[in-house]
Amino acid sequence: MKKISSFELFISFFKINMITFGGGYAIMPIIKKVYVDDKKILVEEDMLDLIALAQSIPGAMAINTSMLVGYKLRGTLGALVSLVGAFLPPLLIISIISVFYQIFQTNPIIQAILGGMRGAVSAVMIFAAYNMFTSLLKTNRIFSLTLMIIAFLLAWFTNISVGYIMLSAGIIGFLYFGYIKERLSL
DSSP, rough: OOOOOOOHHHHHHHHHHHHHOOHHHHHHHHHIIIIIIOOOOSOOOHHHHHHHHHHSSSSSSSHHHHHHHHHHHHHHHHHHHHHHHHHHHHHHHHHHHTHHHHHHOOHHHHHHHHHHHHHHHHHHHHOOOOOHHHHHHHHSSSHHHHHHHHHHHHHSSOOOOOOOOOOOHHHHHIIIIIIEEEHHHH
16 A cells, blocks of 8 residues: 555545535545546555445545545544544535525526535535446446445435444444455355
8 A cells, every 4th residue: 555645645535625615425526536546546446345334424425535545544633633634624615605695696607606505515425426336346246236226225215324234234333344245255
């Protein structure tokens, strides 16, 4: 695995979070592109594991993923540096917007830009979901499909909280990949 400095980690997450709109799911493909495709510091399987873990932690998905990537690459210092690099751009942007809130709220050009960004963010999220879906199906196709279908049906047709469904799927995946599959291969 290649090494990255703490400063590069900070700058990288600062840039990613400065130009990405739409939250955690919109930022996932960009983090993957930077760290898996471009820099080749992480492998795709590690990235998928970090994304899954970030989803199970309370808080903002983009921040959680940034911290986990930083921790994976540089330990505790990397997690802290990535955290600061990830939350600083939104903090600065929100601070600036709050000063000009009245102007932004009634400006039709700003409203049109934000409306267009919503559509683009939706497309990016669909693309990210599709990429994660196809990556998961490369291995353990039957298990992954079964778990996804059951989770979808439970979320759609019952009043069970999506958080409980995700937690249950995480536990089932942990048991399957950590214990059952390991014992079956022996």
